[in-house]
Amino acid sequence: xxxxIVTTLKASAYIGLTLLASPLLEGVIxxxxxxxxxxxxxxxxxxxLDLAKLLVKEDLSSTPSLVARLAPPxxxxxxxxxxLFVPYGVAAPAARAGDLFLFIYLITFSSTCVMAGGxxxxxxxxxxxxxxxxxxxxxxxxxxxxxxxxxxxxxxTALLSSLVGTSFRFSFVLGLIxxxxxxxxxxxxxPFDIPEAEQEIMGGPFVEYSGPSLxxxxxxxxxxxLFFGSLFFNLFVGWPHFAGxxxxxxxxxxxxxxxxxxxxxxxxxxxxxxxxRLRIDQSLRFxxxxxxxxxxxxxxxxxxx
Amino acid sequence: MTESSRILQDIRSHxxxxxxxxxxLHASAVMVTVAPGDLPxxxxxxxxxxxxxxxxxxxxxxxxxxxxxxxxHFFSQDRCKTxxxxxxxxxxxxxxxxSITPRVPAAGxxxxxxxxxxxxxxxxxxxxRRLVLADDWPEGIHPLRRDVPYNIxxxxxxxxxxxxxxxxxxxxxxxxxxxxxxxxEPAFLKVFVEGEEVVGLDYRGFFNHRGIEKLGDSKxxxxxxxxxxxxxxxxxxFVHSTSYVQAVENAAGTDVPLRAKYIRSIVLELERIxxxxxxxxxxxxxxxxxxxxxxxxxMREPLMWLMEKITGNRKTYGMNVVGGVxxxxxxxxxxxxxxxxxxxxxxxxxxxxxxxxxxPLLMRLSKVGVFTPQDARDLxxxxxxxxGSRQPIDTRIDHPYAAYDRIEVRxxxxxxxxxxxxxxVRLEETLESIREVKQLLAEMPERPIHVEFTEAIPPGLxxxxxxxxxxxxxxxxxxxxxxxxxxxxxxxxxxxANLQALGVSLKGMSIADLPITLGSMDPCFSCTERVQxxxxxxxxxxxxxxxxxxxxxxxxxxxAGRSRR
Numbered sequence: 001x002x003x004x005i006v007t008t009l010k011a012s013a014y015i016g017l018t019l020l021a022s023p024l025l026e027g028v029i030x031x032x033x034x035x036x037x038x039x040x041x042x043x044x045x046x047x048x049l050d051l052a053k054l055l056v057k058e059d060l061s062s063t064p065s066l067v068a069r070l071a072p073p074x075x076x077x078x079x080x081x082x083x084l085f086v087p088y089g090v091a092a093p094a095a096r097a098g099d100l101f102l103f104i105y106l107i108t109f110s111s112t113c114v115m116a117g118g119x120x121x122x123x124x125x126x127x128x129x130x131x132x133x134x135x136x137x138x139x140x141x142x143x144x145x146x147x148x149x150x151x152x153x154x155x156x157t158a159l160l161s162s163l164v165g166t167s168f169r170f171s172f173v174l175g176l177i178x179x180x181x182x183x184x185x186x187x188x189x190x191p192f193d194i195p196e197a198e199q200e201i202m203g204g205p206f207v208e209y210s211g212p213s214l215x216x217x218x219x220x221x222x223x224x225x226l227f228f229g230s231l232f233f234n235l236f237v238g239w240p241h242f243a244g245x246x247x248x249x250x251x252x253x254x255x256x257x258x259x260x261x262x263x264x265x266x267x268x269x270x271x272x273x274x275x276x277r278l279r280i281d282q283s284l285r286f287x288x289x290x291x292x293x294x295x296x297x298x299x300x301x302x303x304x305x
Numbered sequence: 306m307t308e309s310s311r312i313l314q315d316i317r318s319h320x321x322x323x324x325x326x327x328x329x330l331h332a333s334a335v336m337v338t339v340a341p342g343d344l345p346x347x348x349x350x351x352x353x354x355x356x357x358x359x360x361x362x363x364x365x366x367x368x369x370x371x372x373x374x375x376x377x378h379f380f381s382q383d384r385c386k387t388x389x390x391x392x393x394x395x396x397x398x399x400x401x402x403x404s405i406t407p408r409v410p411a412a413g414x415x416x417x418x419x420x421x422x423x424x425x426x427x428x429x430x431x432x433x434r435r436l437v438l439a440d441d442w443p444e445g446i447h448p449l450r451r452d453v454p455y456n457i458x459x460x461x462x463x464x465x466x467x468x469x470x471x472x473x474x475x476x477x478x479x480x481x482x483x484x485x486x487x488x489x490e491p492a493f494l495k496v497f498v499e500g501e502e503v504v505g506l507d508y509r510g511f512f513n514h515r516g517i518e519k520l521g522d523s524k525x526x527x528x529x530x531x532x533x534x535x536x537x538x539x540x541x542x543f544v545h546s547t548s549y550v551q552a553v554e555n556a557a558g559t560d561v562p563l564r565a566k567y568i569r570s571i572v573l574e575l576e577r578i579x580x581x582x583x584x585x586x587x588x589x590x591x592x593x594x595x596x597x598x599x600x601x602x603x604m605r606e607p608l609m610w611l612m613e614k615i616t617g618n619r620k621t622y623g624m625n626v627v628g629g630v631x632x633x634x635x636x637x638x639x640x641x642x643x644x645x646x647x648x649x650x651x652x653x654x655x656x657x658x659x660x661x662x663x664x665p666l667l668m669r670l671s672k673v674g675v676f677t678p679q680d681a682r683d684l685x686x687x688x689x690x691x692x693g694s695r696q697p698i699d700t701r702i703d704h705p706y707a708a709y710d711r712i713e714v715r716x717x718x719x720x721x722x723x724x725x726x727x728x729x730v731r732l733e734e735t736l737e738s739i740r741e742v743k744q745l746l747a748e749m750p751e752r753p754i755h756v757e758f759t760e761a762i763p764p765g766l767x768x769x770x771x772x773x774x775x776x777x778x779x780x781x782x783x784x785x786x787x788x789x790x791x792x793x794x795x796x797x798x799x800x801x802a803n804l805q806a807l808g809v810s811l812k813g814m815s816i817a818d819l820p821i822t823l824g825s826m827d828p829c830f831s832c833t834e835r836v837q838x839x840x841x842x843x844x845x846x847x848x849x850x851x852x853x854x855x856x857x858x859x860x861x862x863x864x865a866g867r868s869r870r
Contacts, residue, residue: 037599124479128501128816190593191665199487199591200817276592276666279817280501 011084011093018083021258022222023047029225029265036273047222054215062208063121071117072209072216075110079220082106086227087161087234089253095161100148103160104141107186110220111137114195117217118205129204132280133195136185139287140192143182146294150175151235153301164234170305174297176236178290180267183228185287188221189268191275192283200277225268229261308385309335312355316389319350326392330767331555333704334388341376341393341402345429348378348391348405348412357382357389358698359411359685360771360780361797364419366451373397374425378405378412379769379782383703388769401426411685414805422449434468437511441465448519455516455523470507472497479816483512487591487820490828494807501815508807521794522786527553527760530794531625534781537796539620540583543576544774545796546625548781551706553627556768556785559758563708563750565629570708571745572616572624573772574738575642578649579608580775581735584827585656588728591824592669604652611645614638629755639746646739653739657732670725674822676810677722684806687799688777689734690826692718693726700773712744724825731775731827760789774799776827800828 027044034041061068084094085103111133118130152158155166185192195204206217234257245252278286313327313335323346326338339347351357357380365375378391395402404427406413416427417436424447427433438448441462446453472478481494491512497505517537521530534549535542547569554561582605589597609619615634616622624630634642660666676686681694691698699716701709717733719726766785771778777799786792803826810822 037596038603039599124477124498127477128479128498131500193593194817197593197817199593199820202486273596276589276594276663276669277817278665278668279815281815282668 007093014084014088014093015080017088017254018080018223018226019219022219022226023051025226025229025258025261025265026222028262029269032266032269033273036269047218051215051219054210054218055212057211059211059213061213062123065120067116068120068208069213071113071120072213072220075113075117075220076216078106078109078113079223082110083223083227085160086230087164088227088230089234089257090250091161091164095159099158100145100152100160100163101158104145104148107144107224108137108141110224111141114205114217117209121208123208125201125203125207126205128201129195129197129207132197132201133205135280135284136192136195136287139284139291140182140185143178143287143290143294144186146291146298147175147179147182148231148235150294150297150301153298154304160231160235166235168236169301171297171300172236174293174300176232178294178297179232179236181290182287183232184268184271185283186228187225187268189272191271191278193277194280194283197277225265226261229264229268230257232264233257233260309333309387312382312385312387312389313337315355316351319354320347323347330388330390330769331558333386334390334555334767334769336390336392336767338392338394341395343403344376344378344391344393345403345405345408348380349408351380351389351391352409355380355382355389356384358682359405359409360778360802361782361795362412362415362419363782363793363795364423364425364449365784365793366423366449367394368397369451374400374423376402376419376425377782378415379780381703381771383698386704388704390767390769395425400424401428403428404430406430406432410683411802411805414801419449421447423447424450437514439512440467448516455519467509469495469509470505472505475499476504481819487587487824488828492804492828494823496811496816496819498816501817503811503814503816503819506807506811508804510804518794518796522791524790526789527762527791528626528758530791531627532623534796535621535623535625537798538774540580541576541774541776541779542621543572543624544772544779545781545798546623547573547707548770548772548779549783549794549796550625550627551770551772552768552781552783553762553785553791554768555770556766556783557627557762559628560756561629562753562756564633564752565754566708567711567745567749568630568632568634568754569625570712571634571642571742572612572622573707574742574745575608575612575615575646576622577738577775578646578735578742579605579612580827581731581738582608582649582653584731584775585728587827588821588824591820592666594666601656604649607645608649611642614641626755626758627760628758629753631755633752633754634746634749642746643743646742650736650739653732653735657736660728660732667725669818669821670723670728671721672723673818674724674727674810674814674825675722676806680806680809681722684809685802686777686806687802688774688827689727689730690777690803690806692716692730694722695720698778700771700778704771706770706772708745712741712748714741724821727825762789764792776800777803800826804828 026047031041031044082103085092085098115130115133118126150171151163151166154169155163157163188196197204206214209217309329316337317324317327323339323343324337328336330336352359360379360381363377367373367375373394373396376393380389382389393402402425404416406416407429413432414436416430419425420427420433421435421438443459446459476497476499479496479498481496482488483491483493492510495507496503517533520533525533531546531550535546537545582601586598586601613619615638616624616632624632676694678695681691681696687698695718697716697718701714702716715737717730717737719729762785764786768783771780779799780797782795783791784793811819
């Protein structure tokens with residue numbers, strides 16, 4: 001078969017998996033949170049129902065701004081594109097088309113869309129939320145980039161899929177700690193859900209969004225959970241590959257990957273459920289310190305540690 | 306010589322000729338009448354020299370008796386456990402008194418209120434805008450005047466401007482309310498923000514003013530009012546009915562049986578426990594810490610079931626009548642009460658150590674919403690809000706009522722003046738309440754639980770009573786009248802005092818700290834809704850009417866009664 005067609009098919013399957021599996025992950029996470037809080041919690045299928053409901057609802061808008069219209073699909077699309085570079089236990093379909101810098105650009109673009117969407121409305125709550133999002137992004141983006149680079153320096157490449165299976169070094173410990181905290185913030189979980197802060201600013205940048213637009217934003221977040229978790233396991237933890245097993249190997253790898261992400265989800269929820277929300281200045285100070293730690297890790301990695 | 310007569314002597318010697326009349330209203334309450342123009346000076350003397358804390362004002366319409374209008378300012382001398390009433394009469398044609406707010410800032414709202422409701426002008430008030438009346442309420446109708454019917458409904462007006470502060474310079478206006486996620490009751494805070502910093506704010510509330518005082522002195526009788534009073538608050542209603550019946554008992558000189566007093570104290574303390582548990586949950590929720598909310602409310606639920614067993618109702622107990630209580634707490638239910646509070650105590654100790662050790666939580670609570678002792682005193686804060694700011698005021702100690710003079714009450718005060726202090730006060734008070742419940746149960750005297758009260762009290766008697774609600778001091782004042790109902794009934798809820806202080810503690814802080822600072826005062830909210838039932842299998846939706854709901858409750862009560870037998 002024509003390799004281009006194979007790659008296209010692979011990419012479509014990959015995107016389909018990302019789209020379909022990510023709400024399930026969210027459903028499980030909610031169930032775990034409910035368990036911690038002595039609640040029964042909604043069924044695991046609830047995020048699918050949420051998305052379905054929002055997608056068929058009316059898309060109310062309080063502004064004629066085109067930016068407000070385009071922000072949700074643009075954020076959604078950039079995250080989908082980013083997912084093509086993330087190894088899910090199997091090599092990503094676009095493994096050789098772009099490196100971790102492109103990945104970071106795409107993720108940043110989706111956050112920028114959230115911000116632009118928030119700023120295009122006139123609500124003071126979405127403005128405060130957007131400016132908080134911006135401040136958070138500046139710090140956590142740096143932390144994520146540097147911690148990924150620690151692995152990159154050790155593996156002598158910036159291609160994410162080629163970094164899978166890089167042998168573990170001491171500097172990875174610093175890298176993975178920084179990555180985990182930054183991931184918590186990137187996924188909008190407590191104690192770092194400052195840009196949304198329902199109880200302070202009623203959801204920040206999302207306060208004016210409804211219906212399909214809101215669904216796209218939500219789905220964007222679900223997908224980020226899936227591939228930030230996957231990246232963690234594929235880069236920082238030595239990962240068994242079933243490359244020689246053909247398509248069965250791919251399925252098994254993906255399943256194991258998904259389970260591993262669920263376990264990481266447990267950790268994320270545990271922090272989420274046992275912390276209050278920090279203030280923006282406290283969070284900025286925290287991540288500024290974390291940048292220092294990440295840079296230290298990078299220095300160690302440069303010396304081969 | 307008693308404390309109150311010593312205070313009277315003090316007042317007489319200091320005010321000299323300007324004191325027109327001095328007398329004792331009832332045990333531990335004294336009254337001094339001055340000319341309306343002398344109110345500011347006299348109040349400054351009471352506040353500064355006598356160290357009496359301003360609590361509330363009340364205006365009364367005496368035009369039918371030919372005495373014009375009367376204004377009363379209530380002060381509390383906590384050390385001497387005495388109420389001081391500063392009184393002035395003003396003419397029916399041009400009712401006005403000198404405003405005491407410039408001298409006693411805590412009186413700001415109280416004076417605006419009698420200006421709204423009785424049309425008595427407080428001359429020299431720094432902020433004479435409307436407080437209670439709606440912005441579209443017509444000028445010249447003052448609902449608490451005796452000639453205005455209780456059910457008056459003026460035509461609503463459109464396009465009425467809301468006279469609220471306008472921001473200066475380049476600031477963003479953030480509207481908190483009238484409905485906001487963590488403010489369950491309607492209140493509007495117009496907050497001016499620069500970046501994340503709050504630089505100013507204005508408040509408009511009283512959207513839900515229900516005219517309860519008016520109903521009390523025009524429609525209901527003495528023993529009907531406790532049930533209305535209990536509905537003033539949806540969280541701590543029992544403090545209102547207790548405070549009201551005690552005010553009537555004080556006025557009439559009723560001797561309440563000791564067992565009734567113990568039962569009141571027990572129910573009050575159980576109510577405080579549930580309220581503080583509820584508060585901690587809300588505070589957690591405000592900070593996004595929903596696990597705290599879920600767990601404290603889980604702990605609280607068995608207490609609600611217990612209250613239903615003791616009183617017949619989950620929340621609005623309906624236990625109080627003038628002269629005693631309606632239900633006994635029999636010996637058989639003691640073990641269940643002890644078991645329930647004992648379980649809460651064990652879990653609560655774990656909660657306390659978890660909160661004290663939680664660094665991120667303390668980062669959000671410490672040095673936030675700082676409220677200096679001076680502000681707390683000047684603006685008349687009460688309850689945990691004041692006790693977190695080095696104000697040793699607790700009505701259970703300052704004006705002992707019910708059975709609190711017979712048991713040991715330990716006041717809990719903290720020094721750090723911030724949200725963390727208010728939190729710790731409530732955490733420790735809950736344990737203290739549990740201890741008090743145990744002691745009260747152990748020492749409970751024998752029946753009866755009420756004395757006969759015929760509602761035939763001579764008119765013109767006055768009674769003041771305060772109760773320490775979970776949020777602070779609740780005050781009820783009753784002036785007896787004809788037709789078995791009060792001539793004037795005045796209520797002061799603790800949030801009334803604490804909310805006024807809000808502007809002071811919010812300025813300069815981050816917008817992120819605003820909800821928790823507001824929450825740390827535990828503003829009182831209540832809500833009632835009809836119930837909607839969704840049948841999952843058939844997917845049909847059915848609304849249950851009030852009648853069906855009460856039938857269901859009755860059936861459930863019958864079942865519970867059978868299983869007990």
